[in-house]
Amino acid sequence: MKKVEIITRPDKLEGLKELLTAHNCHGMTVSTVMGCGTQRGYVAEMNLPELNINLLPKIFVMTVIEDSELDKVLTDIYEALGTGTVGDGKVFVYDVVEVMRIRTGERGEKAL
Ligand SMILES: Nc1ncnc2c1ncn2[C@@H]1O[C@H](COP(=O)(O)OP(=O)(O)OP(=O)(O)O)[C@@H](O)[C@H]1O
Ligand SMILES: [Mg+2]
Incomplete structure (x- = not known):
């Protein structure tokens, strides 16, 4: 099992929900966050002081x-969410050691 964290633009949420549903996604947790990447929250062309960070x-x-x-999800995210411009977002993937559905005590993939 893989934990997939996707950080992207707010207007991509609906498309992302549809995409994950199409891939047999059993559940998701969504939050709104503030963040920055390589451009520190500014457009690439701007010349900013080294320590200035703008959270978007x-x-x-x-x-x-x-x-x-996993491979299909990553490919679809790239195709559906990528615009080729900075700030499209990022995906982090982790191995998941165990899952348990608290209601039944089921473990592993059947608990997803
Ligand atoms: N290395 C990182 N660690 C944690 N969060 C990150 C990291 N890189 C990006 N993020 C999160 O992802 C969001 C989108 O990042 P973004 O797409 O701007 O990445 P980038 O590396 O700057 O790529 P690009 O050059 O295409 O903009 C950020 O606002 C931040 O919330
Ligand atoms: Mg960026």
């Missing part, structure tokens, strides 16, 4: 998926 609103979507879905 982003959405943070976390989902745990089956290993077999």
Whole structure:
């Protein structure tokens, strides 16, 4: 199982929800966050003081998926969310050691 964290533009949320649903995603956790990347929250062309950081609103979507879905999910995220401009976002992927559905005590993929 893989934990996938997607940080991207707020206007991409609906498309992302549809995309994940199409990939047999069993659940997701979504929050609004503030963040910056390489440009420290500014457009690339601006020449800013080294320590100046501007945080921009982003959405943070976390989902745990089956290993077999990972490549397809990443490809679809790139195709659906990529605009080729700075600030499109980033995806972080982690191995998940265990999952348990608290209601039943089920473990592993069947608990997703
Ligand atoms: N290394 C990082 N660690 C944690 N969060 C990050 C990291 N890089 C980006 N993020 C998060 O992702 C959001 C979008 O990042 P962004 O797409 O601007 O990344 P980037 O590396 O600057 O790429 P680009 O050059 O395409 O803009 C940031 O606002 C921040 O919330
Ligand atoms: Mg950036």
